[in-house]
Amino acid sequence: MAAAAARVLPKAVTFVTGNAKKLEEVRAILGSSIPFQSLKLDLPELQGEPEDISKEKARMAASQVNGPVLVEDTCLCFNALKGLPGPYIKWFLEKTGHEDKSAFAMCIFSLALGPGEEPITFVGKTAGKIVPARGPADFGWDPVFQPDGFDQTYAEMPKSVKNQISHRGKALALVKEHFAAANYKVQNNESA
Ligand SMILES: O=c1[nH]c(=O)c2ncn([C@@H]3O[C@H](COP(=O)(O)OP(=O)(O)OP(=O)(O)O)[C@@H](O)[C@H]3O)c2[nH]1
Numbered sequence: 001m002a003a004a005a006a007r008v009l010p011k012a013v014t015f016v017t018g019n020a021k022k023l024e025e026v027r028a029i030l031g032s033s034i035p036f037q038s039l040k041l042d043l044p045e046l047q048g049e050p051e052d053i054s055k056e057k058a059r060m061a062a063s064q065v066n067g068p069v070l071v072e073d074t075c076l077c078f079n080a081l082k083g084l085p086g087p088y089i090k091w092f093l094e095k096t097g098h099e100d101k102s103a104f105a106m107c108i109f110s111l112a113l114g115p116g117e118e119p120i121t122f123v124g125k126t127a128g129k130i131v132p133a134r135g136p137a138d139f140g141w142d143p144v145f146q147p148d149g150f151d152q153t154y155a156e157m158p159k160s161v162k163n164q165i166s167h168r169g170k171a172l173a174l175v176k177e178h179f180a181a182a183n184y185k186v187q188n189n190e191s192a
């Protein structure tokens with residue numbers, strides 16, 4: 001019996017983000033494994049469960065792009081605060097006496113093949129702890145997150161090492177597996 005026909009996409013997948021540092025990492029991690037173009041859009045910052053936020057971002061992006069999109073939502077979550085995500089990090093570090101500085105970085109990619117299509121999610125998590133800042137401060141909380149098994153923070157390690165072990169690297173490994181299995185065909189390959 002012949003294999004199921006590959007799904008034809010009207011154009012290459014667009015990775016939508018307003019964050020240049022994310023785009024830099026996604027490019028480095030994906031290389032030429034998945035042909036994609038990118039678009040800088042400031043999507044609304046939604047509230048809710050990380051997976052729902054990521055899916056909703058994908059729905060909004062797919063309707064704006066009118067085609068297949070990939071988006072991601074990232075958070076740094078503290079085990080001491082039952083996984084409460086990111087924005088309270090400064091307060092957490094300076095004002096709280098929590099003994100438990102363990103945390104995890106989580107990245108949830110969502111792929112929507114077009115407007116109105118249910119997004120598929122890919123989750124990557126890296127466990128570590130929150131430490132006083134070390135290393136270059138050009139990407140969010142990289143200086144204060146030290147992954148388990150390493151004596152450097154994300155900011156201190158070479159990019160190639162971060163990308164191999166990071167929340168983003170792990171989630172993108174799943175995205176790559178999905179693309180390899182799905183074998184999408186792009187109708188009008190005008191991606192760069
Ligand atoms: O130190 C970091 N290392 C990382 O690997 C990383 N990934 C994301 N972030 C930051 O975490 C917040 C998430 O927000 P976020 O997912 O909504 O992203 P964003 O709003 O910047 O872009 P986007 O939503 O347009 O894609 C933003 O402040 C990002 O700068 C990171 N910080």
Ligand SMILES: [Mg+2]
Nearest residue numbers: 018043044045
């Ligand atoms: Mg955002």
